[in-house]
Amino acid sequence: xxxxxxxxxxxxxxxxxxxxxxxxxxxxxxxxxxxxxxxxxxxxxxxxxxxxxxxxxxxxxxxxxxxxxxxxxxxxxxxxxxxxxxxxxxxxxxxxxxxxxxxxxxxxxxxxxxxxxxxxxxxxxxxxxxxxxxxxxxxxxxxxxxxxxxxxxxxxxxxxxxxxxxxxxxxxxxxxxxxxxxxxxxxxxxxxxxxxxxxxxxxxxxxxxxxxxxxxxxxxxxxxxxxxxxxxxxxxxxxxxxxxxxxxxxxxxxxxxxxxxxxxxxxxxxxxxxxxxxxxxxxxxxxxxxxxxxxxxxxxxxxxxxxxxxxxxxxxxx
Amino acid sequence: xxxxxxxxxxxxxxxxxxxxxxxxxxxxxxxxxxxxxxxxxxxxxxxxxxxxxxxxxxxxxxxxxxxxxxxxxxxxxxxxxxxxxxxxxxxxxxxxxxxxxxxxxxxxxxxxxxxxxxxxxxxxxxxxxxxxxxxxxxxxxxxxxxxxxxxxxxxxxxxxxxxxxxxxxxxxxxxxxxxxxxxxxxxxxxxxxxxxxxxxxxxxxxxxxxxxxxxxxxxxxxxxxxxxxxxxxxxxxxxxxxxxxxxxxxxxxxxxxxxxxxxxxxxxxxxxxxxxxxxxxxxxxxxxxxxxxxxxxxxxxxxxxxxxxxxxxxxxxxxxxxxxxxxxxxxxxxxxxxxxxxxxxxxxxxxxxxxxxxxxxxxxxxxxxxxxxxxxxxxxxxxxxxxxxxxxxxxxxxxxxxxxxxxxxxxxxxxxxxxxxxxxxxxxxxxxxxxxxxxxxxxxxxxxxxxxxxxxxxxxxxxxxxxxxxxxxxxxxxxxxxxxxxxxxxxxxxxxxxxxxxxxxxxxxxxxxxxxxxxxxxxxxxxxxxxxxxxxxxxxxxxxxxxxxxxxxxxxxx
Numbered sequence: 051x052x053x054x055x056x057x058x059x060x061x062x063x064x065x066x067x068x069x070x071x072x073x074x075x076x077x078x079x080x081x082x083x084x085x086x087x088x089x090x091x092x093x094x095x096x097x098x099x100x101x102x103x104x105x106x107x108x109x110x111x112x113x114x115x116x117x118x119x120x121x122x123x124x125x126x127x128x129x130x131x132x133x134x135x136x137x138x139x140x141x142x143x144x145x146x147x148x149x150x151x152x153x154x155x156x157x158x159x160x161x162x163x164x165x166x167x168x169x170x171x172x173x174x175x176x177x178x179x180x181x182x183x184x185x186x187x188x189x190x191x192x193x194x195x196x197x198x199x200x201x202x203x204x205x206x207x208x209x210x211x212x213x214x215x216x217x218x219x220x221x222x223x224x225x226x227x228x229x230x231x232x233x234x235x236x237x238x239x240x241x242x243x244x245x246x247x248x249x250x251x252x253x254x255x256x257x258x259x260x261x262x263x264x265x266x267x268x269x270x271x272x273x274x275x276x277x278x279x280x281x282x283x284x285x286x287x288x289x290x291x292x293x294x295x296x297x298x299x300x301x302x303x304x305x306x307x308x309x310x311x312x313x314x315x316x317x318x319x320x321x322x323x324x325x326x327x328x329x330x331x332x333x334x335x336x337x338x339x340x341x342x343x344x345x346x347x348x349x350x351x352x353x354x355x356x357x358x359x360x361x362x363x364x365x366x367x368x
Numbered sequence: 369x370x371x372x373x374x375x376x377x378x379x380x381x382x383x384x385x386x387x388x389x390x391x392x393x394x395x396x397x398x399x400x401x402x403x404x405x406x407x408x409x410x411x412x413x414x415x416x417x418x419x420x421x422x423x424x425x426x427x428x429x430x431x432x433x434x435x436x437x438x439x440x441x442x443x444x445x446x447x448x449x450x451x452x453x454x455x456x457x458x459x460x461x462x463x464x465x466x467x468x469x470x471x472x473x474x475x476x477x478x479x480x481x482x483x484x485x486x487x488x489x490x491x492x493x494x495x496x497x498x499x500x501x502x503x504x505x506x507x508x509x510x511x512x513x514x515x516x517x518x519x520x521x522x523x524x525x526x527x528x529x530x531x532x533x534x535x536x537x538x539x540x541x542x543x544x545x546x547x548x549x550x551x552x553x554x555x556x557x558x559x560x561x562x563x564x565x566x567x568x569x570x571x572x573x574x575x576x577x578x579x580x581x582x583x584x585x586x587x588x589x590x591x592x593x594x595x596x597x598x599x600x601x602x603x604x605x606x607x608x609x610x611x612x613x614x615x616x617x618x619x620x621x622x623x624x625x626x627x628x629x630x631x632x633x634x635x636x637x638x639x640x641x642x643x644x645x646x647x648x649x650x651x652x653x654x655x656x657x658x659x660x661x662x663x664x665x666x667x668x669x670x671x672x673x674x675x676x677x678x679x680x681x682x683x684x685x686x687x688x689x690x691x692x693x694x695x696x697x698x699x700x701x702x703x704x705x706x707x708x709x710x711x712x713x714x715x716x717x718x719x720x721x722x723x724x725x726x727x728x729x730x731x732x733x734x735x736x737x738x739x740x741x742x743x744x745x746x747x748x749x750x751x752x753x754x755x756x757x758x759x760x761x762x763x764x765x766x767x768x769x770x771x772x773x774x775x776x777x778x779x780x781x782x783x784x785x786x787x788x789x790x791x792x793x794x795x796x797x798x799x800x801x802x803x804x805x806x807x808x809x810x811x812x813x814x815x816x817x818x819x820x821x822x823x824x825x826x827x828x829x830x831x832x833x834x835x836x837x838x839x840x841x842x843x844x845x846x847x848x849x850x851x852x853x854x855x856x857x858x859x860x861x862x863x864x865x866x867x868x869x870x871x872x873x874x875x876x877x878x879x880x881x882x883x884x885x886x887x888x889x890x891x892x893x894x895x896x897x898x899x900x901x902x903x904x905x906x907x908x909x910x911x912x913x914x915x916x917x918x919x920x921x922x923x924x925x926x
Contacts, residue, residue: 082809094846100530134449206644214644314606
């Protein structure tokens, strides 16, 4: 186990370094100049020069990169070119929003998806399955932004049940916080719920027809116990993988959802930063997203062994 | 590089487009849209009629509004640094309007009026000494006194900070004197009339010397000025909150407890927030939403003409980047003004704003807004739409037709619709217009490098006409992306800048427009109107021609 973790850590560090290089060069390869974007209408050659100098953009690229890595290692992501606010403080305000939104979305998606998937498998060929399949199809095909706009139109503007936008931090007012974030989380969770439902359904169908379930039934266990303890537990291995893989996708889904609901999370921050060519912010966001991917993948691999003891982690992750 | 060529569409689609534009033009004539008139004052009213009446909003009636409450404003873009020296975006001016008063302000007639000064400045006969009297008994939000020393500290910071956005606006300032606590004397190297206009914008916002000392370059993290409100909190990308300042000299005229700007870049989301009551004000309403929002009984739409313009710039000498010495470009349209004039004759501005902006924006033929006190009949003269003349000029220039032109434009839906309409229009004048849409940051980059033949962009406008003209068309101007240079024009502009006589300046800007229209390096197309939707629960919200939303003295109705 220790050896496995060490190898994974080494691979993760390498991946992170590579993604840092790629992003660092990538943002600089974008057409457009952050100094120009910042100076906007009021630009004069002296002002542009001063902005470039202040943010070190006039230095040779290798030097810029070395300075960047040196600062990041010390936990300093620089300051936003657009607002002058330290990037680390932007991250600390944006990260909890996206994490809360994603966690809530995945909980909603898992509850809906697993529930509907089990139901569809157990009630195979009956109306319940058709309904679940139909809903999954809708959840998969309808884009987030459209669902979000509909939700705002009907649940905020017309009925006033939910606020149309805005965010209140969890610690400031938990009730108000939930009120603001539930709708975006449901919207974000719909697509994922559909995927989980379909995976759960097919995994459950496999399990239900397998030998050990037949044995369990033959032993005279109650149907509920057979479904939850024997069939579902086996199916969850697939579901966990899917959820893990989709968590990464959630971050990109959150970009759209946050934009529509005006949530000050990572997604909104990334879009604004790309448009403004705000290099330090883009770099920090990508670095953190890469870290999140790596950590999630590791956790998923570790979870396997918890759910299914037949899978054991060894020193060779390949 | 990808070219989005609408001329590549099917002949049937092209015919339809042309028919649509023609139908709009006919409808416009039937509805008696008057042409942009040749007389100054008439031009003012005619431009307004063509574009819909101004509605600046009215000051709050103290008997009709209650005290207290938090106003939420849905803002279309995020303000940049809340530091008057460093700020460069229109949106930070919205916030400054509540927390940072200026030496001078602008009223709804685009006239400069005193704010932290007590009167308009007196200028010495040689035009080089400007004396500004200051209000007494005023305190900054941190409780420290506002005096001439504070003004001097601020102006010096504007002039010396390496990243200052104000240095060029302040012009040839040599030194600042403080003969007493209530008087500031600015010494200039040469006379500089646009100074007062600059002091009615961010250059005139006075910062607390105490806060400047403790925060330095981080002033934006907790800005302290004189204002009806004081800075409370900023969540980057999300919101800015300010609360009522008890230290403000006119605090009893302030009704609201707090104002919060929520940044919502999507126009339909802003409209949704307004309708759901989550916000009471939304700025930069799309012209396409105006009808629906105006029809909503709980809302009013404020609109004012702006001082800026949207136009088309030809690259006629920008080879080594903006600001560098112009060099000849080997393209007929860059070398021969007749071809550019032909392009202008091919444009039917009125049909254009009608088709693309439902006639809400105003036709513009010069950089001088009819809203400006410096406008004159010459400054509002407008070449007529005449495709036959365009073709004739092209023939005189001896170029084969259709003459191909590629236009660089921003990829926003509004700009693309404008570009498409333009494309259909200039075809009749003998041009084959290709559209090359790029994202805004790239557009700025390409325009400064001179990587374009024709470019569509605009300018948000400033109070003093000099700030709307010289930088863009003066030789070596920092925004002269056309690489245009005309010594005759430079002489007129310099003379206008150094004169303090309004009538003389009016005449000179008229001359400048005449020269600009002969060379046609920049074709002015239309003037945006500032469109703001406001809930009827709010009174006293105003939008003036400087484009700044004034919310500080608003209140909720009783």
